[in-house]
Amino acid sequence: MEKNIALIYGDCASPEIVTQAVRVLDKIAEKHGHTFTYTRAYMGGEAIDKFGDPLPQAELDKCRAADSVLLGAIGGPKWEGLPGDQRPEKGLLRLRAGMGLYSNNRPARIWPQLADASPLKKQIVDRGIDFIVVRELIGGVYFGEHKTFHQDGELKAVDTMPYTEHEIERIGRIGFETAMKRRKKLTCVDKANVLDTSRLWRRVLEQLAGEYPEVEFSEMFVDNAAMQICKDPSQFDVIVTENMFGDILSDEASEITGSIGMVPSSSLGATSCGLYEPIHGSAPDIAGQDKVNPIACILSAAMMLRYSFGMAAEADEIEAAVSAVLDEGLRTADIMQEGCRLIGCTAMGDAILAKL
Numbered sequence: 001m002e003k004n005i006a007l008i009y010g011d012c013a014s015p016e017i018v019t020q021a022v023r024v025l026d027k028i029a030e031k032h033g034h035t036f037t038y039t040r041a042y043m044g045g046e047a048i049d050k051f052g053d054p055l056p057q058a059e060l061d062k063c064r065a066a067d068s069v070l071l072g073a074i075g076g077p078k079w080e081g082l083p084g085d086q087r088p089e090k091g092l093l094r095l096r097a098g099m100g101l102y103s104n105n106r107p108a109r110i111w112p113q114l115a116d117a118s119p120l121k122k123q124i125v126d127r128g129i130d131f132i133v134v135r136e137l138i139g140g141v142y143f144g145e146h147k148t149f150h151q152d153g154e155l156k157a158v159d160t161m162p163y164t165e166h167e168i169e170r171i172g173r174i175g176f177e178t179a180m181k182r183r184k185k186l187t188c189v190d191k192a193n194v195l196d197t198s199r200l201w202r203r204v205l206e207q208l209a210g211e212y213p214e215v216e217f218s219e220m221f222v223d224n225a226a227m228q229i230c231k232d233p234s235q236f237d238v239i240v241t242e243n244m245f246g247d248i249l250s251d252e253a254s255e256i257t258g259s260i261g262m263v264p265s266s267s268l269g270a271t272s273c274g275l276y277e278p279i280h281g282s283a284p285d286i287a288g289q290d291k292v293n294p295i296a297c298i299l300s301a302a303m304m305l306r307y308s309f310g311m312a313a314e315a316d317e318i319e320a321a322v323s324a325v326l327d328e329g330l331r332t333a334d335i336m337q338e339g340c341r342l343i344g345c346t347a348m349g350d351a352i353l354a355k356l
């Protein structure tokens with residue numbers, strides 16, 4: 001197959017991980033007779049430096065024209081002082097919205113080799129951690145109206161959190177469909193005891209539940225969900241939730257699996273053109289030191305093969321290679337354990353390539 005991939009190298013330590021992911025993609029292409037071509041696109045801090053805009057229209061157009069987009073991570077201290085609508089993060093939000101990527105899939109599963117790295121007690125981990133956060137990605141408070149203004153002699157800021165029925169229904173469907181392919185349990189996480197948007201979420205999701213009688217559907221308040229994720233994560237299969245709750249819970253979910261440096265994500269909309277990115281940040285503290293863990297980015301590339309290109313066998317091979325390298329005891333600093341061998345980003349890429 002021939003596929004064109006838009007590459008966003010990202011900021012700080014991010015280019016280091018994207019470089020390794022591209023090596024892996026090239027190896028897969030060579031092995032399976034595919035042709036992957038790459039179009040470089042700029043978004044985030046790099047785009048601010050180059051164009052004075054975190055996502056110029058031309059860069060968005062390149063991404064939309066590609067078969068899918070692979071991204072590292074964006075942002076860093078250099079751009080922290082900028083006003084909200086000029087920050088690197090704004091580029092990412094505009095990219096997600098501009099590509100219509102309403103469904104963000106963030107898996108939380110324990111790698112048996114890293115079980116000791118989980119901050120949870122062994123008896124909790126042993127019950128199993130394998131769930132997915134399906135996060136609504138282009139609605140809610142991230143995309144509502146934001147303003148800061150003077151009122152009664154002080155500053156006042158307002159962020160609004162809008163959701164329409166159709167926005168909830170399309171992500172709700174993804175939640176049910178995802179559950180159908182797994183253990184058939186779906187939990188709607190919300191704050192329906194306080195928020196109107198959450199009450200609308202429940203209404204729409206409860207209606208949808210009628211179409212999926214095989215799915216065991218439940219509802220949980222987000223504060224309780226945050227607690228349950230660290231108390232007994234084995235109870236979850238698929239969580240469907242709005243944008244900001246999903247942002248917060250997916251970080252918690254990744255942490256209990258041992259390292260945020262291991263968690264990939266996919267973002268999809270109505271077409272197969274998706275955005276694939278690790279859920280971690282750009283790790284400015286270790287940028288340029290060849291220390292960053294490339295695995296989440298490499299696994300994001302695997303997700304791209306699986307979900308956008310229909311290359312399940314190729315994705316399986318990448319995941320198996322990562323697992324084999326972990327079996328050998330090779331670790332980057334973030335997942336380092338006693339008795340293992342500490343290696344850098346490039347060496348981790350080398351090791352994974354060697355298994356392919």
Ligand code: IPM
Pocket residue numbers: 075089092247279
């Ligand atoms: C994430 C990140 C982003 C988000 C930031 C960088 C805007 O935290 O992908 O989880 O909040 O969505």
Ligand code: MG
Pocket residue numbers: 247248251279
């Ligand atoms: Mg986040």
